[in-house]
Amino acid sequence: MSEQTFYRQAGSYLDSVDVVEVQRGPEPGGVGGAYRAFGETLRGLKTTMSRLIEGPLTIEYPEEKTPVYPRFRGRHKLHRFEDTGLEKCVGCSLCAAACPADCIRVVAAENIPGERVSSGERYAAVYEINLSRCIFCGYCEIACPFDAITMGHDYEMADYDRTNLIFTKEMLLAEPIERTPLKSEDE
Amino acid sequence: MTGLLPLADTQFAESIWIMIAKSIVIFAVIFAILPILTVVERKLIGRFQHRYGPNRVGPFGLLQPLADVGKLISKESFRPQNAISTLFILGPLLPVLSGVLALAIIPWGDVKNGVGFYGIDVPIGILYFFAVGSIAFYGLLLGGWSSGSKYSLLGAMRSAAQLISYEVSMGLALLGVIMMSGSLSLVDIVRAQDGVWYIAPQIVGFLIFMLAGFAETNRTPFDMPEADAELVQGFMTEYGGMRFGSFLLVEYMEILVVSGIAAAMFLGGWMGPGPGWLDPIWMLLKMLALVFVFIWVRATLPRLRYDQLMTLGWKVLLPLATLNVLVTAILVVVT
Amino acid sequence: MEAVLFFIAAIGATVGAIGVVAARNPFYSVLALVAHLFSLAVLFLLLTSAFIAAAQVVVYAGAVMVLYVFVVAYVGSGHEPKWDPVPGQRLFAGLLAFFLFVEISAAVLSSGLRALSTHGPDVPAGFGDPAAIGNLLLEKFLVPFEASSVLLLIAAVGAIVLAARKRSGEPGGDPRNGRQNGGGATPPGHSAPEARPEGVAPAPTASSPTLGAPR
Numbered sequence: 001m002s003e004q005t006f007y008r009q010a011g012s013y014l015d016s017v018d019v020v021e022v023q024r025g026p027e028p029g030g031v032g033g034a035y036r037a038f039g040e041t042l043r044g045l046k047t048t049m050s051r052l053i054e055g056p057l058t059i060e061y062p063e064e065k066t067p068v069y070p071r072f073r074g075r076h077k078l079h080r081f082e083d084t085g086l087e088k089c090v091g092c093s094l095c096a097a098a099c100p101a102d103c104i105r106v107v108a109a110e111n112i113p114g115e116r117v118s119s120g121e122r123y124a125a126v127y128e129i130n131l132s133r134c135i136f137c138g139y140c141e142i143a144c145p146f147d148a149i150t151m152g153h154d155y156e157m158a159d160y161d162r163t164n165l166i167f168t169k170e171m172l173l174a175e176p177i178e179r180t181p182l183k184s185e186d187e
Numbered sequence: 188m189t190g191l192l193p194l195a196d197t198q199f200a201e202s203i204w205i206m207i208a209k210s211i212v213i214f215a216v217i218f219a220i221l222p223i224l225t226v227v228e229r230k231l232i233g234r235f236q237h238r239y240g241p242n243r244v245g246p247f248g249l250l251q252p253l254a255d256v257g258k259l260i261s262k263e264s265f266r267p268q269n270a271i272s273t274l275f276i277l278g279p280l281l282p283v284l285s286g287v288l289a290l291a292i293i294p295w296g297d298v299k300n301g302v303g304f305y306g307i308d309v310p311i312g313i314l315y316f317f318a319v320g321s322i323a324f325y326g327l328l329l330g331g332w333s334s335g336s337k338y339s340l341l342g343a344m345r346s347a348a349q350l351i352s353y354e355v356s357m358g359l360a361l362l363g364v365i366m367m368s369g370s371l372s373l374v375d376i377v378r379a380q381d382g383v384w385y386i387a388p389q390i391v392g393f394l395i396f397m398l399a400g401f402a403e404t405n406r407t408p409f410d411m412p413e414a415d416a417e418l419v420q421g422f423m424t425e426y427g428g429m430r431f432g433s434f435l436l437v438e439y440m441e442i443l444v445v446s447g448i449a450a451a452m453f454l455g456g457w458m459g460p461g462p463g464w465l466d467p468i469w470m471l472l473k474m475l476a477l478v479f480v481f482i483w484v485r486a487t488l489p490r491l492r493y494d495q496l497m498t499l500g501w502k503v504l505l506p507l508a509t510l511n512v513l514v515t516a517i518l519v520v521v522t
Numbered sequence: 523m524e525a526v527l528f529f530i531a532a533i534g535a536t537v538g539a540i541g542v543v544a545a546r547n548p549f550y551s552v553l554a555l556v557a558h559l560f561s562l563a564v565l566f567l568l569l570t571s572a573f574i575a576a577a578q579v580v581v582y583a584g585a586v587m588v589l590y591v592f593v594v595a596y597v598g599s600g601h602e603p604k605w606d607p608v609p610g611q612r613l614f615a616g617l618l619a620f621f622l623f624v625e626i627s628a629a630v631l632s633s634g635l636r637a638l639s640t641h642g643p644d645v646p647a648g649f650g651d652p653a654a655i656g657n658l659l660l661e662k663f664l665v666p667f668e669a670s671s672v673l674l675l676i677a678a679v680g681a682i683v684l685a686a687r688k689r690s691g692e693p694g695g696d697p698r699n700g701r702q703n704g705g706g707a708t709p710p711g712h713s714a715p716e717a718r719p720e721g722v723a724p725a726p727t728a729s730s731p732t733l734g735a736p737r
Contacts, residue, residue, distance in 0.1 A: 034503050048235045048486050048487040049235075049483070051234070051236065052231075055234070056234060056237050056238050058237070058238050060242075274553075310652060311575075311651070314573070314576035314580060314652075317576070318579035321579055321580060321584030321585075321588075332549065340595065347591065351588055354584070
């Protein structure tokens with residue numbers, strides 16, 4: 001397309017679009033302008049004063065925390081069966097395959113009949129999530145056929161050392177300290 | 188001593204010990220208020236924006252100024268390589284001097300038991316305030332010029348133009364009050380407001396004075412000399428440590444002085460219900476109310492553009508102030 | 523106390539005055555002048571004329587010198603040449619200063635310095651306060667006072683006219699120049715300063731640099 005035809009087409013397109021009337025305020029300056037500026041100043045003062053009366057809306061974070069929604073995707077949890085106490089994870093590595101950030105590492109091992117770890121044939125001998133890479137997308141939760149891994153509500157995972165952010169199976173299995181309040185029904 | 192400092196009330200002279208005691212008391216009170224003012228301003232600005240403001244250091248964040256000053260003192264008093272050292276050091280000192288000198292004429296109460304509740308009562312009264320205020324300007328200018336930085340120079344030049352422009356309107360705004368009371372002495376002016384405060388007949392003068400006061404103290408909406416968006420910090424760009432701190436502290440001192448003058452000239456000074464010993468409290472309360480207005484305006488208005496500043500000063504405030512003076516003069520002569 | 527203050531102020535005034543002419547950097551000259559004016563204000567204060575002292579500081583140190591500083595700081599502090607372009611200028615200035623010194627010395631010494639041992643004239647109560655000065659200005663010296671105010675007004679108007687004409691002359695806004703410039707003979711704005719409008723007195727040179735110079 002040559003330049004000319006492009007502009008012709010663009011021109012016809014622009015003609016067909018409704019012309020938007022630009023809303024302009026009155027001209028600044030003059031006695032009227034000074035009067036309006038004074039009035040607007042008073043209006044601004046009123047606005048800020050009403051903010052002062054309303055009081056702060058700040059949530060003072062370390063002391064009080066924003067409640068999260070039930071489906072909030074925080075730190076992962078691994079689960080056990082409540083009755084038998086066996087791990088739900090069978091070491092299938094589907095979560096690791098689904099993970100877009102490639103932060104899950106699973107090494108599976110065969111269950112020995114006497115000392116079963118999981119309910120399936122195999123179990124996860126090593127299950128690590130590198131939370132410094134995790135993007136909290138929740139694909140692992142969706143990929144898991146046994147609901148062995150779910151996303152929790154904990155979002156306070158800051159640490160001074162990156163190695164501390166590699167969560168092992170034991171850490172993920174342990175019941176997380178419920179530090180985060182949950183939103184109530186009506187919120 | 189009286190030969191050196193001609194007082195408005197010539198029959199009334201205090202002993203030098205009383206004068207020293209008075210100056211110490213005024214100093215102590217003002218310098219106790221100043222740091223609190225910094226934290227109060229930050230807290231109020233926060234509240235104006237739905238925030239809390241500083242509340243970490245001490246109860247309600249009241250020890251914040253202590254932490255700030257501690258930080259500023261512990262910092263190096265840096266001097267840029269191409270700054271002129273003597274002038275650079277002199278820069279922050281002059282505004283402090285000017286602020287302290289101006290504090291002297293704020294009246295805190297009437298003469299009681301032979302002691303005037305004010306620093307000094309000079310017959311030139313309000314002229315003293317303007318004379319002393321012009322010293323502060325040289326502080327800004329020396330600081331800005333000797334820093335050897337373009338931001339500092341631009342900030343200093345802006346403050347020069349701004350101070351000249353608004354000093355005229357400021358003086359004219361006060362002229363109405365002076366004509367009505369027939370005296371330049373602040374103490375006499377407050378005494379003349381026994382019935383009606385001058386804010387009622389001189390509302391135009393009061394508004395112009397406050398507007399010019401914002402400009403004189405380099406506060407938003409007129410904080411052109413230190414416009415941090417375009418000039419980094421204006422004339423104090425190159426300053427650090429306690430030198431920067433003194434510039435900052437002086438700003439609050441100037442706010443207090445301007446509020447004090449406005450309270451004395453328009454809001455009836457120490458007048459208020461209650462026994463006589465409440466007078467200084469009333470004065471302080473009125474001053475703090477005006478300081479609140481300063482903070483309120485800062486939380487509300489954006490900075491003016493430079494040409495708007497000049498237009499406002501010369502084309503709006505100056506004619507208005509002149510008109511106010513004219514009308515007041517006619518009314519004073521007629522009645 | 524007063525004697526100590528007098529000598530401090532007198533030394534300050536003298537040093538400031540010397541600094542104005544001795545400093546190579548114009549900015550320092552201006553600052554020296556400011557110091558001189560402040561010292562002078564203290565001297566006025568010692569003469570029980572607080573009003574004059576305040577006026578001195580407000581008008582000269584607070585306004586006039588601010589404009590000087592403004593211009594000097596903007597234009598920049600180019601160092602002046604060590605020797606002046608006009609030959610014999612320094613010699614002439616020195617001679618003039620010497621004759622002035624001789625004249626003043628003669629005048630002072632001829633009075634015999636009798637007043638040194640007295641306490642000076644008695645001043646009436648309220649001498650030099652704003653009310654007294656106001657009365658003098660509006661009663662005894664009304665005509666000179668009003669005349670000088672008219673003069674100042676003319677100066678201000680003249681300065682504004684000069685500054686405004688220069689600006690309007692640049693794009694050929696001045697009608698007379700505009701017609702001439704039609705042929706392209708003279709560049710616009712060059713001929714503007716020569717032409718004076720009728721009926722407006724030329725502004726005194728003292729005020730035009732302050733208002734008209736920056737552009």
